[in-house]
Amino acid sequence: MRYHPLTAADRAAMLAKIGVGSVDALFKDVPKEAVVPLSAFDLPDTQGELEVDRKLSRMAAKNTAAGAAPFFCGAGAYKHHVPAAVDHLIQRSEFLTSYTPYQPEIAQGTLQYMFEFQTQVALLTGMEVANASLYDGSTATAEAVLMAQRVTKRPKAILSGGLHPHYAETVETVAGLSGIVTRAPVTPGKAEDIAKLIDSDTACVVVQSPDVFGLIRDLKPIAAAAHAKGALLVAVVTEVISLGLLEAPGFQDADIVACEGQSIGNGLNFGGPYVGLFATKEKYLRQMPGRLTGETADAAGKRGYVLTLSTREQHIRREKATSNICTNSGLCCLAFTIHLSLLGEEGLTRLARINHAKASALADKLAAVKGVSLVTPAFFNEFTLKLPKPAAEVVDALAAKGIIAGVPASRLLPHDPAAKALLIVAATETTTDEDADAFAAALSEVL
Amino acid sequence: MTMNNQGRPTAPGTIEANELATISGDRGLDHEEPLIFEIGREGHCGVDLPDMQMSESRLGGMRRRAPIGLPGLSEPEVIRHYVRLSRMNYAIDSGLYPLGSCTMKHNPRLNEKMARLPGFGDLHPLAPQSTTQGALELISELMKWLTTLTGMPAVAMSPKAGAHGELCGLLAIRAAIQARGEKRNRILVPESAHGTNPATAAFAGFVIDEVRGTADGRVDMVELEGKLGPDVAAIMLTNPNTCGLFERDIRHMADATHKAGAYFYCDGANFNAIAGRVRPGDLGIDAMHINLHKTFSTPHGGGGPGAGPVVLSAALAPFAPLPLLVHDADGFRLIEDREQLPQGAQPFGRMCAFHGQMGMFSRALSYMLSHGRDGVRQASEDAVLSANYILASLKDVMSAPFGDGPCMHEALFDDHFLDGTGVTTLDFAKAMIDEGYHPMTMYFPLVVHGAMLIEPTESESKESLDRFIHVLREMALEAKAKKTERFAGAPRLAPRRRLDETAAARKPILRWKKKEGVPQAAE
Numbered sequence: 001m002r003y004h005p006l007t008a009a010d011r012a013a014m015l016a017k018i019g020v021g022s023v024d025a026l027f028k029d030v031p032k033e034a035v036v037p038l039s040a041f042d043l044p045d046t047q048g049e050l051e052v053d054r055k056l057s058r059m060a061a062k063n064t065a066a067g068a069a070p071f072f073c074g075a076g077a078y079k080h081h082v083p084a085a086v087d088h089l090i091q092r093s094e095f096l097t098s099y100t101p102y103q104p105e106i107a108q109g110t111l112q113y114m115f116e117f118q119t120q121v122a123l124l125t126g127m128e129v130a131n132a133s134l135y136d137g138s139t140a141t142a143e144a145v146l147m148a149q150r151v152t153k154r155p156k157a158i159l160s161g162g163l164h165p166h167y168a169e170t171v172e173t174v175a176g177l178s179g180i181v182t183r184a185p186v187t188p189g190k191a192e193d194i195a196k197l198i199d200s201d202t203a204c205v206v207v208q209s210p211d212v213f214g215l216i217r218d219l220k221p222i223a224a225a226a227h228a229k230g231a232l233l234v235a236v237v238t239e240v241i242s243l244g245l246l247e248a249p250g251f252q253d254a255d256i257v258a259c260e261g262q263s264i265g266n267g268l269n270f271g272g273p274y275v276g277l278f279a280t281k282e283k284y285l286r287q288m289p290g291r292l293t294g295e296t297a298d299a300a301g302k303r304g305y306v307l308t309l310s311t312r313e314q315h316i317r318r319e320k321a322t323s324n325i326c327t328n329s330g331l332c333c334l335a336f337t338i339h340l341s342l343l344g345e346e347g348l349t350r351l352a353r354i355n356h357a358k359a360s361a362l363a364d365k366l367a368a369v370k371g372v373s374l375v376t377p378a379f380f381n382e383f384t385l386k387l388p389k390p391a392a393e394v395v396d397a398l399a400a401k402g403i404i405a406g407v408p409a410s411r412l413l414p415h416d417p418a419a420k421a422l423l424i425v426a427a428t429e430t431t432t433d434e435d436a437d438a439f440a441a442a443l444s445e446v447l
Numbered sequence: 448m449t450m451n452n453q454g455r456p457t458a459p460g461t462i463e464a465n466e467l468a469t470i471s472g473d474r475g476l477d478h479e480e481p482l483i484f485e486i487g488r489e490g491h492c493g494v495d496l497p498d499m500q501m502s503e504s505r506l507g508g509m510r511r512r513a514p515i516g517l518p519g520l521s522e523p524e525v526i527r528h529y530v531r532l533s534r535m536n537y538a539i540d541s542g543l544y545p546l547g548s549c550t551m552k553h554n555p556r557l558n559e560k561m562a563r564l565p566g567f568g569d570l571h572p573l574a575p576q577s578t579t580q581g582a583l584e585l586i587s588e589l590m591k592w593l594t595t596l597t598g599m600p601a602v603a604m605s606p607k608a609g610a611h612g613e614l615c616g617l618l619a620i621r622a623a624i625q626a627r628g629e630k631r632n633r634i635l636v637p638e639s640a641h642g643t644n645p646a647t648a649a650f651a652g653f654v655i656d657e658v659r660g661t662a663d664g665r666v667d668m669v670e671l672e673g674k675l676g677p678d679v680a681a682i683m684l685t686n687p688n689t690c691g692l693f694e695r696d697i698r699h700m701a702d703a704t705h706k707a708g709a710y711f712y713c714d715g716a717n718f719n720a721i722a723g724r725v726r727p728g729d730l731g732i733d734a735m736h737i738n739l740h741k742t743f744s745t746p747h748g749g750g751g752p753g754a755g756p757v758v759l760s761a762a763l764a765p766f767a768p769l770p771l772l773v774h775d776a777d778g779f780r781l782i783e784d785r786e787q788l789p790q791g792a793q794p795f796g797r798m799c800a801f802h803g804q805m806g807m808f809s810r811a812l813s814y815m816l817s818h819g820r821d822g823v824r825q826a827s828e829d830a831v832l833s834a835n836y837i838l839a840s841l842k843d844v845m846s847a848p849f850g851d852g853p854c855m856h857e858a859l860f861d862d863h864f865l866d867g868t869g870v871t872t873l874d875f876a877k878a879m880i881d882e883g884y885h886p887m888t889m890y891f892p893l894v895v896h897g898a899m900l901i902e903p904t905e906s907e908s909k910e911s912l913d914r915f916i917h918v919l920r921e922m923a924l925e926a927k928a929k930k931t932e933r934f935a936g937a938p939r940l941a942p943r944r945r946l947d948e949t950a951a952a953r954k955p956i957l958r959w960k961k962k963e964g965v966p967q968a969a970e
Binding site for chain 2: 001002003004005006007010011013014015017018019020023025026027028029030031033034035036038040041042043044045046047048049051052053055056057058059060061062063064065066067068071073075076077079083085087088089090091092093094095096097098099100101103104105106107108109110112113115116118119120122123124129130132133135136137138139164166167169170172173174176177178209215216217218243244245246247248251260267268269270271272273275285291292293294295296297298299300302304305306308309310311313314315316317318319320321323324325326327328329330331332333334338340341342343344345346347348349350351353354356357360363377378379380395396399404407411412414415429
């Protein structure tokens with residue numbers, strides 16, 4: 001087997017050194033009846049690189065890649081162009097095949113980019129501190145709710161109806177264990193009156209902007225209402241490119257910000273791995289979950305970086321840790337950092353403007369189709385349309401014509417009758433005028 | 448795996464500077480590298496994008512007002528910066544990485560290529576399912592490998608890492624207990640457990656009760672049985688355990704657990720020792736997460752991303768979280784909605800948006816198909832053989848607390864061989880850096896003093912193991928001879944000397960800030 005360096009002669013010599021006759025003797029603590037022969041596994045035997053490549057490539061070819069068709073899906077994952085340098089750099093062996101930087105003397109590369117990442121996330125979100133990433137936006141949101149419950153010592157989280165329904169279910173699954181999670185009504189294209197739901201048991205309100213229907217929300221009044229009752233505002237962003245154009249949650253008085261960072265540096269990957277951004281105010285630092293890198297100096301006085309404040313973490317605190325999390329999204333966080341370094345201030349703001357301009361033009365084109373109306377008055381690169389037919393049927397019909405038309409709201413909200421007619425559509429810098437025209441033309445054909 | 452640094456010094460002391468001072472501050476191939484914020488300048492950019500005109504009428508008055516503060520760099524500057532950073536890292540590709548419990552095995556590059564096929568890497572999670580059949584087929588095939596190798600009937604694919612898998616398993620247990628109309632809030636965790644086990648149990652709302660170990664490094668069955676009772680929800684056991692030993696009484700433990708009405712959670716971090724040889728399902732386990740980044744070699748990536756699918760017994764399978772994957776006459780289908788559940792399914796909830804770490808699934812399946820069942824078994828055997836070879840070759844000069852019998856895939860030493868030398872486990876481990884090796888896992892597990900846990904994996908040649916053994920033997924002999932120069936204040940030859948962790952934690956600096964009145968570099 002090409003990945004195994006030991007030869008039969010090596011194995012024999014090693015067994016002799018150990019002083020046993022066969023490798024079976026090394027498994028002597030395993031109960032005999034628990035050892036099974038290879039034939040117990042209905043699986044194939046070793047295959048060469050060519051055979052594996054062929055098999056998996058055939059599977060991959062059965063899918064329609066986002067880049068292979070006019071493509072308009074968003075709702076928490078976005079198709080963007082990632083510069084070639086990003087994937088090249090993250091495949092450097094020293095990044096790809098290193099462990100968590102617990103030995104800082106020989107892990108400064110990882111530690112320094114994590115420090116850069118934390119700085120970038122703090123700047124983007126307008127917050128004071130950020131961690132070195134969580135799994136993704138949805139788990140970051142759940143962690144934000146748990147943190148708000150710890151900070152306020154209150155049980156209740158109120159989720160905006162505009163929060164991505166998968167995020168809401170993730171929050172309910174973990175924060176509902178010891179607390180109460182309430183969802184506000186879903187009001188596509190409109191901001192619900194969430195302030196009136198806040199009471200003295202409320203730990204936090206969770207508001208996504210742009211929301212799952214694409215609507216840009218004004219967080220300031222919600223923050224004021226929450227703070228007036230002693231609750232925190234958790235702001236959620238699923239399209240991080242929007243922060244190149246829209247006001248940062250930190251400047252709208254958010255207390256905790258949870259973002260999906262996939263759009264910068266990371267591919268769609270059918271849903272993962274992604275990178276969860278998590279930022280907060282300095283005063284809540286010690287309640288923050290996840291890994292943190294801090295600046296320090298070595299014994300020779302040189303600047304260097306270490307993992308720090310690990311007294312919050314499971315490997316030191318065990319059952320008293322702020323979270324059970326034992327990972328960050330290392331390589332995805334690196335891809336984010338490199339892509340954002342390439343973009344810089346000018347690149348990110350230009351990219352954000354292009355996204356908005358493309359989406360705005362697409363919205364006009366599609367809303368001009370007979371029977372179609374635009375539900376979202378203010379949006380970044382994603383908006384919702386109301387169709388005269390169930391959106392799921394329309395998406396299937398358009399898929400048959402080679403167009404990936406977006407996400408039917410009914411896929412996310414299967415029990416909401418009002419969602420049936422709604423289609424969530426995204427455009428990015430990758431959307432061409434031809435794509436938009438093809439979509440509009442095909443849409444009028446199937447309606 | 449996690450490193451425990453309890454009891455180890457966190458401040459570095461001071462050293463004399465007796466090295467050749469260079470003008471640049473760089474040293475040959477070792478370059479010092481500032482932060483991107485110190486290199487970047489306004490107006491530079493590493494991408495070419497048009498300055499597109501747009502109307503602000505649809506922004507709801509929420510346009511960002513102040514600049515973000517990001518630095519500008521051209522592409523060559525960005526590439527040089529990150530290449531220089533990468534050169535400050537140790538990596539499997541550059542050397543033996545003996546971190547016990549972490550399984551730093553070779554990461555085949557075919558897996559990277561497969562994950563990047565556009566049909567997988569450029570596929571949207573909510574694209575119409577008719578256009579994602581190949582991806583669902585891949586997940587289904589991986590599920591077959593995982594359930595077959597473990598001998599378990601079901602697997603939940605969405606957990607995003609090992610600890611996330613633990614949470615998934617415990618939430619399934621919680622749901623199963625609720626469905627029985629019972630209340631059980633205690634979880635038994637051996638003291639040798641990974642820190643994530645008690646942390647996850649607490650996170651899932653359980654009370655943790657620690658079970659002591661025996662003198663031979665196993666769970667104390669008497670104490671375990673004494674603690675089992677009607678309020679116990681589950682036991683959480685790592686097997687092979689964190690001392691690198693197989694729990695001989697595991698069947699008995701499972702029977703006692705089930706008899707008490709509790710469930711058996713197994714931490715699958717060390718599945719790589721037994722894969723292809725032993726099926727956890729045959730041992731009476733109800734739930735076990737599998738770290739795809741350990742056993743199935745998806746890259747560790749400097750700390751993630753991982754993936755932690757959880758195999759489930761028939762008793763727990765109905766409670767697996769959404770989404771569920773089914774295969775029928777119409778092809779593969781994801782069930783994301785409670786109203787369309789197959790008969791008997793009672794999902795406890797959802798672990799995350801979407802369907803798990805697809806990018807890790809494609810890598811893991813590529814690894815499995817390359818190995819085949821025979822290669823998987825060979826990998827386990829070679830991993831165990833290599834660890835025992837290290838144990839046999841070092842136990843006369845180092846001290847192996849459980850060295851009388853064979854170990855599994857990792858060899859545990861303690862610091863008794865350093866008694867009276869003034870050299871600590873930390874010094875010994877840090878001196879390995881100067882010898883060109885990453886240190887072994889140290890101060891974990893907690894059940895022995897000054898632990899050093901060595902996991903060579905199946906990826907090392909005999910020549911590589913022999914060289915490693917030679918270096919460690921010489922180091923141990925020097926320490927015992929009180930020749931301690933190479934240990935005090937080690938490492939000396941790494942990009943950094945020991946770092947001041949105390950200062951970092953006392954006054955945390957967690958981000959770069961522009962210094963007032965100081966111009967940025969090259970402005």
